[in-house]
Amino acid sequence: MDFTTMSAGRLADAVNKGELEARDTVEKILGKIEAVNSKLNIFSSMAGENALEQAAAIDNKIKNGICLPLAGVPLVIKDDLIYKALPTSFGSQLFKAFIAPFSATVVEKMAAAGAVIIGKTNIDNMGIGSTTLNSPLGPTLNPCDTARVAGSAGAAALKSDICSLALESDSGGASRHGASNCGVFGLLPSAGMVSRHGLSMHCGSFGRVGIAARFMEDLPVAFKIISGYDSRDTATAAFNNQNKSREKDDNISALTIGFPEAVFNLLDQTHLNIFLKLIEKIKEAGLKVTEVDLNHLPEAVRAYQVIASAEASSTLSRFDGIRFGAAVEADELEELYCKTRRATFGIETIRRSVFGTYLLSKGGHDRYYRKALQVWKMVREEFRRGYEKCDLLLMPAVGMLPPLAEDRLSFIDLYENDLFTAPVSMGGNPVLTLPAGNIEGLPVGVQLVAPYMNDQFLLSTALRLDPLMATNHQVFSEGGK
Amino acid sequence: MNGEGNEELLKAAAVIKIELNSAEMEQLKKDFSLYMKWLEPLLGLDCNNFDPLLFNDQELNVMRKDQAEQSILQEVQSCAANFEEGYYLVPPIIE
Numbered sequence: 222m223d224f225t226t227m228s229a230g231r232l233a234d235a236v237n238k239g240e241l242e243a244r245d246t247v248e249k250i251l252g253k254i255e256a257v258n259s260k261l262n263i264f265s266s267m268a269g270e271n272a273l274e275q276a277a278a279i280d281n282k283i284k285n286g287i288c289l290p291l292a293g294v295p296l297v298i299k300d301d302l303i304y305k306a307l308p309t310s311f312g313s314q315l316f317k318a319f320i321a322p323f324s325a326t327v328v329e330k331m332a333a334a335g336a337v338i339i340g341k342t343n344i345d346n347m348g349i350g351s352t353t354l355n356s357p358l359g360p361t362l363n364p365c366d367t368a369r370v371a372g373s374a375g376a377a378a379l380k381s382d383i384c385s386l387a388l389e390s391d392s393g394g395a396s397r398h399g400a401s402n403c404g405v406f407g408l409l410p411s412a413g414m415v416s417r418h419g420l421s422m423h424c425g426s427f428g429r430v431g432i433a434a435r436f437m438e439d440l441p442v443a444f445k446i447i448s449g450y451d452s453r454d455t456a457t458a459a460f461n462n463q464n465k466s467r468e469k470d471d472n473i474s475a476l477t478i479g480f481p482e483a484v485f486n487l488l489d490q491t492h493l494n495i496f497l498k499l500i501e502k503i504k505e506a507g508l509k510v511t512e513v514d515l516n517h518l519p520e521a522v523r524a525y526q527v528i529a530s531a532e533a534s535s536t537l538s539r540f541d542g543i544r545f546g547a548a549v550e551a552d553e554l555e556e557l558y559c560k561t562r563r564a565t566f567g568i569e570t571i572r573r574s575v576f577g578t579y580l581l582s583k584g585g586h587d588r589y590y591r592k593a594l595q596v597w598k599m600v601r602e603e604f605r606r607g608y609e610k611c612d613l614l615l616m617p618a619v620g621m622l623p624p625l626a627e628d629r630l631s632f633i634d635l636y637e638n639d640l641f642t643a644p645v646s647m648g649g650n651p652v653l654t655l656p657a658g659n660i661e662g663l664p665v666g667v668q669l670v671a672p673y674m675n676d677q678f679l680l681s682t683a684l685r686l687d688p689l690m691a692t693n694h695q696v697f698s699e700g701g702k
Numbered sequence: 703m704n705g706e707g708n709e710e711l712l713k714a715a716a717v718i719k720i721e722l723n724s725a726e727m728e729q730l731k732k733d734f735s736l737y738m739k740w741l742e743p744l745l746g747l748d749c750n751n752f753d754p755l756l757f758n759d760q761e762l763n764v765m766r767k768d769q770a771e772q773s774i775l776q777e778v779q780s781c782a783a784n785f786e787e788g789y790y791l792v793p794p795i796i797e
Contacts (some may be wrong), residue, residue, distance in 0.1 A: 319781065322774055323774060376718055419732060419768075426757070450764070523740065523741055525739075534718065541719070548784070548793060554793065554794070555719070557793060558719040560721055562719060562720045563721040571718075571720055571722070572730065574718045574720070575711065575718060575734070579710055579714040580713060582710060582713070582714060588745070589744065589745075592747070595749035595753070595756040598749075598752040598753060598754065631737055632733065695716065
């Protein structure tokens with residue numbers, strides 16, 4: 222049996238039934254993981270022998286009659302989620318040798334469900350960015366075109382068939398860019414639906430934990446495992462809203478899909494063609510489609526950047542070599558702070574720390590920061606009004622091809638690349654990223670966005686839309702290759 | 703960028719305590735200028751009808767009960783570079 226052709230659910234079923242041993246699957250992965258990693262630069266650390274031990278423990282549980290929903294399912298976790306068996310770098314030399322004394326709640330939950338942690342995936346310095354171009358380890362390359370970045374190393378691992386699931390994080394769009402760029406499926410649950418205990422964040426207002434998979438059908442299973450109240454994270458929702466359902470659930474043709482009319486002005490022709498062909502296909506399938514007023518996406522991405530930079534400047538101030546992280550040798554205290562931070566902060570992290578400090582200062586606060594908080598409220602209102610006209614929103618995930626690894630874009634271009642993802646972050650809505658087509662052989666995804674806390678509705682609807690999208694993935698090609 | 707903005711940027715750079723050489727500082731000034739220009743559409747937007755939003759969560763926080771739980775202090779101490787008699791040892795910060 223080859224796990225690469227099986228969903229995580231099917232693999233766990235085979236392990237639970239004794240048709241497959243978790244250890245065999247992990248051994249096969251370890252046999253090719255080095256070659257894949259040397260080509261794509263996916264991992265910041267690999268579990269190796271520890272993964273075999275985890276798998277053997279799972280096999281023992283199965284032999285003792287215990288069934289696990291993710292028995293033997295290979296999992297990678299982004300390197301801003303702490304895991305007590307592997308180092309957590311947060312993309313910085315500051316934490317080079319840091320091994321956390323406990324694991325993040327989501328990591329604990331996935332391990333308890335039988336997942337085998339294969340390794341921790343590459344991340345931008347301090348989690349700032351949506352490309353891994355800011356990682357001290359260098360960018361993770363796209364399995365579909367190694368001249369370009371993957372966006373998320375977890376998505377690259379999934380596309381390379383070395384895992385079945387990836388635990389991700391996302392503030393402005395990193396996990397969604399990755400899923401779109403690599404042609405895999407990603408779920409970012411509602412803000413407050415999944416515990417962030419053990420997640421290192423530069424931006425607490427927007428940082429969320431998500432999950433990515435090679436098969437759409439695996440996302441509801443993983444969502445059920447990672448979601449729910451956590452007493453260690455008081456920002457998780459206290460009620461269990463997983464089973465929230467709506468009357469229209471069983472009748473997909475009664476659904477209305479909205480899309481922002483602004484896409485006509487904001488997308489280039491190739492990306493717009495993919496998007497419009499998908500809209501046509503949805504209409505042909507009997508669903509209603511309507512345009513929705515989300516007219517402030519360009520302002521929203523700017524407001525997101527202002528808030529994210531302001532929060533980063535505050536959040537990262539504790540990383541000074543005294544309170545957190547390894548200090549650089551220095552004669553005086555001031556020198557220690559300055560040298561430690563210089564040695565461990567990347568260029569983009571420095572940029573956001575300086576800009577963020579300015580934005581929170583007397584000169585910047587009223588002019589930019591307060592305005593950004595008002596735009597945040599305005600965007601939230603626009604989403605709310607949008608859902609008065611539709612059940613789900615369909616939005617592009619990206620407006621450009623994944624950046625080339627060598628030809629560095631300007632930081633403004635990279636901020637602009639969050640044009641369709643950052644506004645969704647500001648809404649706190651649950652969002653699925655699904656493959657929708659390809660341009661020049663590179664996958665392009667779309668976001669399906671549901672009202673706040675309608676995660677289960679989103680997943681059940683997407684499961685029925687998935688065959689439609691999968692067909693499109695074959696049909697809607699733009700450009701050569 | 704005007705002189706006032708330049709001065710504000712220099713202040714911000716000093717506050718965050720990062721060693722920057724003159725070439726890096728010059729680049730930062732250029733980047734800041736681009737950033738301010740990029741933010742201009744935000745300034746022209748009429749948001750007077752919207753109060754500033756402060757939290758993304760739309761549910762109320764639920765605090766856990768104030769109960770003692772099993773401590774992981776020993777494991778946490780293992781992360782410290784130096785730990786002695788109940789104290790974390792760090793470089794002196796009062797000179």
